Amino acid sequence: MTRVFSGIQPTGHLTLGNYLGAMRRWAEVDQHRADSLFCVVDLHALTVEHDPARVRRLSRQTATLLLAAGLDPDVCTVFLQSHVDEHSRLSYLLECVATDGEMRRMIQYKEKAAKERERGGSVRLSLLTYPVLMAADILAYGADEVPVGEDQAQHVELTRDLAVRFNQRYGHTFVVPRTTLPQVAARVMNLQDPTRKMGKSEDSGAGVVYLLDEPDTVRKKVMRAVTDSGREVAYDREGRPGVANLLDVLAACTGGNPESLADVYDSYGSLKKDTAEAVVEVLRPLQARHRELCADPAYVEGVLRDGAEKARALARPMVDTAYRAIGLLPPVPEPALSAAR
Ligand code: TYM
Numbered sequence: 001m002t003r004v005f006s007g008i009q010p011t012g013h014l015t016l017g018n019y020l021g022a023m024r025r026w027a028e029v030d031q032h033r034a035d036s037l038f039c040v041v042d043l044h045a046l047t048v049e050h051d052p053a054r055v056r057r058l059s060r061q062t063a064t065l066l067l068a069a070g071l072d073p074d075v076c077t078v079f080l081q082s083h084v085d086e087h088s089r090l091s092y093l094l095e096c097v098a099t100d101g102e103m104r105r106m107i108q109y110k111e112k113a114a115k116e117r118e119r120g121g122s123v124r125l126s127l128l129t130y131p132v133l134m135a136a137d138i139l140a141y142g143a144d145e146v147p148v149g150e151d152q153a154q155h156v157e158l159t160r161d162l163a164v165r166f167n168q169r170y171g172h173t174f175v176v177p178r179t180t181l182p183q184v185a186a187r188v189m190n191l192q193d194p195t196r197k198m199g200k201s202e203d204s205g206a207g208v209v210y211l212l213d214e215p216d217t218v219r220k221k222v223m224r225a226v227t228d229s230g231r232e233v234a235y236d237r238e239g240r241p242g243v244a245n246l247l248d249v250l251a252a253c254t255g256g257n258p259e260s261l262a263d264v265y266d267s268y269g270s271l272k273k274d275t276a277e278a279v280v281e282v283l284r285p286l287q288a289r290h291r292e293l294c295a296d297p298a299y300v301e302g303v304l305r306d307g308a309e310k311a312r313a314l315a316r317p318m319v320d321t322a323y324r325a326i327g328l329l330p331p332v333p334e335p336a337l338s339a340a341r
Pocket of ligand 1: 007008016018148186198
């Protein structure tokens with residue numbers, strides 16, 4: 001059976017981008033057709049300046065939202081990265097295979113490091129090595145597929161390179177995974193600046209629809225979306241990124257096609273209105289389920305505990321195999337090894 005792995009960082013409130021680019025597919029498609037693991041990657045949240053209490057709060061909230069979005073612990077595994085030591089164990093081995101040059105070429109590293117420097121802060125070493133930990137997340141489970149939004153494709157490419165390199169040097173150990181992207185909304189853009197991705201760590205939330213935004217807030221944000229000076233509704237991501245973004249979001253929410261939807265509208269106003277309502281409708285059941293789950297934190301904790309146990313059982317043998325392959329002795333001598341001495 002195909003194995004799927006994906007992750008999400010608890011670095012901010014989850015956004016419509018996270019949902020349309022990744023979570024929705026995990027819930028609607030991946031968990032039903034594959035052996036799937038979905039991870040709240042809390043260690044990744046420590047790569048930039050953070051408040052420990054906020055990370056704890058957002059880790060719980062992110063896990064709760066994954067369940068609210070429809071991940072079903074009876075058919076998939078949901079867990080916190082820091083509950084499974086194998087991620088960090090494997091990350092170190094992969095650091096011994098990755099190069100400094102390839103880390104510095106990562107677009108997200110360049111962007112986040114520049115932002116951190118602009119703020120007058122220093123760049124943590126873990127921000128540079130972060131894609132290696134992400135590779136470890138994936139390779140520890142022998143995942144075949146990694147369903148992500150477009151912004152993570154470069155990191156999955158790196159994961160493939162590291163897996164191939166490790167296998168060539170030390171013998172076949174890892175499955176070489178592939179990226180799967182959604183057909184529409186692989187990159188939802190910021191409503192106030194449609195040349196930038198809608199991200200959860202923005203300084204201003206005006207262009208970002210959060211999954212827990214009230215319906216009226218969603219409507220306001222979408223109605224105020226920056227479009228362009230033209231009038232005609234056309235799907236042109238380069239020339240008219242604002243309108244194209246709205247068409248992508250509408251298409252993703254209604255199951256349509258952005259190009260054909262463009263023909264249906266003759267004004268930006270009506271496109272915005274329908275997009276806002278479509279988003280409100282997509283978020284409604286998720287928010288209702290989220291309220292129910294918040295009333296039962298013990299349930300969420302139980303899911304995470306069981307999930308970590310299942311994940312550990314899968315990752316442990318894989319990471320042990322990698323330790324042996326790279327030249328590390330097992331802690332307890334195996335009978336065959338002591339006999340050979
Ligand atoms: P993160 O937490 O930034 O995002 C989680 C998922 O949401 C997708 N996404 C988007 N898709 C479309 N439009 C957007 N505006 C948008 N914003 C976010 C992301 O592509 C991602 O699929 N490094 C990863 C987390 C990670 C991971 C992994 C993912 C760590 N280990 C292993 C897959 C496998 C990240 O920062 O995602």
